[in-house]
Amino acid sequence: MTIFLFVLLGIAVGGFGTLIGAGGGFLLTPILLICFPSMTAETVTAISMITVFFNSASGSSAYAFMKRIDYKTGIIFAIATIPGAVIGTILTGYVSRQMFNCIFGAFMVVFAVVIILKSRMGNSSAPIDREGRFRVKRNLTDREGHEISFSFNMVSGILISIFVGLVSGFLGIGGGIVHVPALVLLGFPAHFATATSHFALVFSSAVSILVHLGDGSLTQNAAMSLSIACGAAAGAQIGARISKHIKGSVIMLCLAIALIFAGVRILYMGLV
Numbered sequence: 001m002t003i004f005l006f007v008l009l010g011i012a013v014g015g016f017g018t019l020i021g022a023g024g025g026f027l028l029t030p031i032l033l034i035c036f037p038s039m040t041a042e043t044v045t046a047i048s049m050i051t052v053f054f055n056s057a058s059g060s061s062a063y064a065f066m067k068r069i070d071y072k073t074g075i076i077f078a079i080a081t082i083p084g085a086v087i088g089t090i091l092t093g094y095v096s097r098q099m100f101n102c103i104f105g106a107f108m109v110v111f112a113v114v115i116i117l118k119s120r121m122g123n124s125s126a127p128i129d130r131e132g133r134f135r136v137k138r139n140l141t142d143r144e145g146h147e148i149s150f151s152f153n154m155v156s157g158i159l160i161s162i163f164v165g166l167v168s169g170f171l172g173i174g175g176g177i178v179h180v181p182a183l184v185l186l187g188f189p190a191h192f193a194t195a196t197s198h199f200a201l202v203f204s205s206a207v208s209i210l211v212h213l214g215d216g217s218l219t220q221n222a223a224m225s226l227s228i229a230c231g232a233a234a235g236a237q238i239g240a241r242i243s244k245h246i247k248g249s250v251i252m253l254c255l256a257i258a259l260i261f262a263g264v265r266i267l268y269m270g271l272v
Helices: 003-020 025-035 041-065 071-091 097-120 154-171 176-186 190-215 222-243 248-271
Strands: 135-141 147-153
Touching: 003 025, 003 041, 003 176, 003 190, 003 222, 003 248, 025 041, 025 248, 041 154, 041 190, 041 222, 071 135, 071 154, 071 190, 097 154, 097 176, 097 248, 147 154, 147 176, 154 176, 154 190, 176 190, 176 248, 190 248
Parallel strands: none
Antiparallel strands: 135 147
16 A cells, blocks of 8 residues: 555544544554554554544544533543553453453444434433432533533543543554443533543543553554554544534444444454
8 A cells, every 4th residue: 555545544534533533443453454464463553543643633623623522521531541541551461352352342232232222212411400429510612602511420431431441552443432422321412422532532542652652563664654644633624524514313323333343343353
């Protein structure tokens, strides 16, 4: 593949990844594995994570302009992803990758089914007047003047974020593909879940990149990494702008489809 094709690949995965808040790594990793069978898993993961970082940073800047990021929650969730990302990286040396692939692949497919079923039941956001010891309320206004009120359980969100960081560090897929639907199930509106998840991804992917810099994975295929990453940064701007014209239910349907795709792919990798 030429540099031009790498840039186009980055635009494609970056655009769709930003649209659903998943970072694009879940698409890029299987593509690299198929196109470059001789490339080591460490190198594939490193390229994927640097792409996720550029993609999430670019996408977050666009979502920040739209005022769709819940910064208070995003910073807390971002901090929570860091220990998970470190643990996930360490666990790669002790846990059978095939076993985890099978379990996690099946989990994502089931999670996708839950998202589809819940979307058919109506609005997935938790009622604003619902109370609880760790439940917090948010009242946000985006750039277009739309006022959004929602509530969610902060402890549940933190625990989910730790798991997301672990998944991100272990599989190199960004983690947003789990974070977004989880936030929606907690009570976040789809657009704010996507933007806030993207913001948290900046931090978890940065931690993973530091680990890969330490083991030397990023020193290989530097031209490929930068080409795909630059394309992803451009694609993120496109995806964020397209999201303004797409309903939240459509975003969640796209995410459910992406979950099934990634889940089947990971499950297959665990079985072969």
